Amino acid sequence: MNSGRWKQLGAGLLAGLVAAILMTLALLALRSLFGVATPSELVGDRVAPLLPVETFIDLLVRFGGYNNLKKLGVGSVIGGQLVVGGLGGLAYAYFAGRVQHRREPEQSRAGRRDWLFVGLLVGALWLLSLILLWPVLGTSYVGLPPGKATLANAVALLFAYTLYGLSLALLYNWMSGSDAAAGGEETAKLHPSGRRAVIAGGVGAVLALAAVGLLRRLSTLATFGYDGTQYKGADVQAVTPNERFYIVTKNVVDPDVTPSRWQLEVTGLVEQPQTFRFEDLTAMPATTQETTLRCISNEVGGGLMSNAVWKGVSLRSLIERAKPQPGVVEVVLHGVDNYTDTFAFEKALDPTTMVVYEMNGQPLAQNHGYPVRVIVPGLFGEKNVKWVTRVELVDHDAKGFYEQQGWGPNFVVPTAARFDLPENKKKLKLSEAAAGVPVKGVAHASRGVARVEVSTDDGRTWNEARLDYTRSPLAWVLWSYDWRPTQPGDYKLAVRATDNNGELQTDKERWTVPEGATGYHKITVPIEA
Numbered sequence: 423m424n425s426g427r428w429k430q431l432g433a434g435l436l437a438g439l440v441a442a443i444l445m446t447l448a449l450l451a452l453r454s455l456f457g458v459a460t461p462s463e464l465v466g467d468r469v470a471p472l473l474p475v476e477t478f479i480d481l482l483v484r485f486g487g488y489n490n491l492k493k494l495g496v497g498s499v500i501g502g503q504l505v506v507g508g509l510g511g512l513a514y515a516y517f518a519g520r521v522q523h524r525r526e527p528e529q530s531r532a533g534r535r536d537w538l539f540v541g542l543l544v545g546a547l548w549l550l551s552l553i554l555l556w557p558v559l560g561t562s563y564v565g566l567p568p569g570k571a572t573l574a575n576a577v578a579l580l581f582a583y584t585l586y587g588l589s590l591a592l593l594y595n596w597m598s599g600s601d602a603a604a605g606g607e608e609t610a611k612l613h614p615s616g617r618r619a620v621i622a623g624g625v626g627a628v629l630a631l632a633a634v635g636l637l638r639r640l641s642t643l644a645t646f647g648y649d650g651t652q653y654k655g656a657d658v659q660a661v662t663p664n665e666r667f668y669i670v671t672k673n674v675v676d677p678d679v680t681p682s683r684w685q686l687e688v689t690g691l692v693e694q695p696q697t698f699r700f701e702d703l704t705a706m707p708a709t710t711q712e713t714t715l716r717c718i719s720n721e722v723g724g725g726l727m728s729n730a731v732w733k734g735v736s737l738r739s740l741i742e743r744a745k746p747q748p749g750v751v752e753v754v755l756h757g758v759d760n761y762t763d764t765f766a767f768e769k770a771l772d773p774t775t776m777v778v779y780e781m782n783g784q785p786l787a788q789n790h791g792y793p794v795r796v797i798v799p800g801l802f803g804e805k806n807v808k809w810v811t812r813v814e815l816v817d818h819d820a821k822g823f824y825e826q827q828g829w830g831p832n833f834v835v836p837t838a839a840r841f842d843l844p845e846n847k848k849k850l851k852l853s854e855a856a857a858g859v860p861v862k863g864v865a866h867a868s869r870g871v872a873r874v875e876v877s878t879d880d881g882r883t884w885n886e887a888r889l890d891y892t893r894s895p896l897a898w899v900l901w902s903y904d905w906r907p908t909q910p911g912d913y914k915l916a917v918r919a920t921d922n923n924g925e926l927q928t929d930k931e932r933w934t935v936p937e938g939a940t941g942y943h944k945i946t947v948p949i950e951a
């Protein structure tokens with residue numbers, strides 16, 4: 423290749439990169455303004471459920487947690503956009519170059535061929551994106567229903583890719599001093615101008631700064647600051663204050679739903695599909711119900727568990743209006759963030775399975791599912807879909823976001839008890855301890871907790887704890903035990919609960935994957951003379 427050819431390819435690469443930066447900026451602007459999903463978010467949601475749970479946990483460990491993994495995902499996809507953009511530019515230059523060799527006889531058709539190439543490139547990128555991302559395209563961070571969200575995302579991608587293609591062609595031709603873009607017959611594609619390349623690079627840098635600015639703005643809204651918030655310790659109250667309720671989310675930036683754009687659909691195997699607006703739900707007779715949620719990744723003694731009083735309507739009342747057909751076995755719930763989860767139809771018809779819009783007398787907080795979430799007592803937190811927008815009745819076993827990774831298939835919370843006080847390994851003086859060491863915590867079971875016992879001798883003997891708070895079988899209990907050690911030593915404390923069926927919690931130590939952790943919570947309390 424001669425040096426002019428190399429210059430052309432360089433100009434193509436530069437034009438491709440600058441165009442990709444512009445496209446990235448446009449995508450971030452569309453995300454900020456209209457809540458359409460960015461490719462980063464879509465790719466993350468498309469890939470995450472495909473990861474086997476071992477790989478998923480391995481990545482979490484390797485990159486230092488869910489938040490870092492989310493950042494890595496966003497960064498890689500944006501990097502990928504720039505790489506693909508640059509490669510597209512190279513291909514364009516190569517194509518344009520090829521035309522140029524044949525320029526003499528068919529000069530006037532060169533411009534048309536350029537545009538044909540751009541059209542094909544944009545079309546191919548768009549189709550490929552639609553095919554690969556189809557299962558997650560129904561995401562809307564402002565709360566559009568899945569159908570409209572799919573359309574909005576498809577249009578946004580087409581817009582962004584078109585912007586890329588147009589700016590690539592215009593920039594390349596401008597750098598090459600040609601007027602092909604305007605369909606003119608100028609021929610000067612032979613010598614990309616160095617001065618114009620410098621200007622193009624400058625434009626790219628400015629656009630990149632703007633994109634970084636938008637990324638920064640979005641990252642102030644991101645879930646990094648609160649995903650994984652736990653609720654445990656000495657000051658645990660019976661009802662968790664809303665701002666301290668544990669949080670788990672798959673999202674990089676959680677939905678911020680505008681209720682007027684949002685609706686709840688009941689679809690699938692029904693005679694009369696229903697859509698409920700927010701006002702429709704709040705106009706129905708409401709019930710309140712205290713229910714504890716616990717995440718499947720909560721470790722023994724962990725704080726990914728909280729209790730609140732929820733207000734809303736039974737899911738059953740909504741399903742009945744849609745007149746289910748025979749043969750339904752499961753419901754598939756769909757959040758506006760394209761999170762999905764499922765449970766048995768029978769569980770959906772249980773009157774305690776609810777669609778709620780209030781938490782402890784307040785509207786649901788944005789990051790707990792505003793305007794509406796599902797509460798399904800006795801099943802792990804992940805089934806309690808936030809920002810729910812569709813309930814689909816199906817006749818087969820479907821798998822939700824995490825179940826696809828290999829969690830489950832049993833999602834009933836195992837009976838668990840936890841110490842909140844004293845703190846593990848915190849030294850106490852015998853003189854003070856002899857007057858009574860406050861020992862307390864919470865216990866939770868899918869059928870309600872009947873009894874809690876505490877051992878101070880590593881499980882050899884057990885003592886009855888007092889149940890201080892037993893509001894509802896759907897909620898945790900608060901328990902306490904008055905311990906009066908008389909000798910110094912390293913005491914090994916353990917706690918265990920029995921559920922309302924008289925079943926003692928298992929002491930078998932099991933890891934969170936795939937069906938939640940089990941085993942007794944144990945702490946060591948050194949009592950010094």
Ligand SMILES: Nc1nc2c(c(=O)[nH]1)N[C@H]1C(S)=C(S)[C@@H](COP(=O)(O)O)O[C@H]1N2
Nearest residue numbers: 668669670671672717757761803804807808
């Ligand atoms: N739409 C949606 N719903 C969701 C999730 C999510 O990422 N998106 N996370 C689930 C998980 S894993 C848990 S444990 C609970 C946590 O609910 P909370 O954050 O209100 O405590 O929400 C569940 N519902």
Ligand SMILES: [Mo]
Nearest residue numbers: 670717718804
């Ligand atoms: Mo969870």
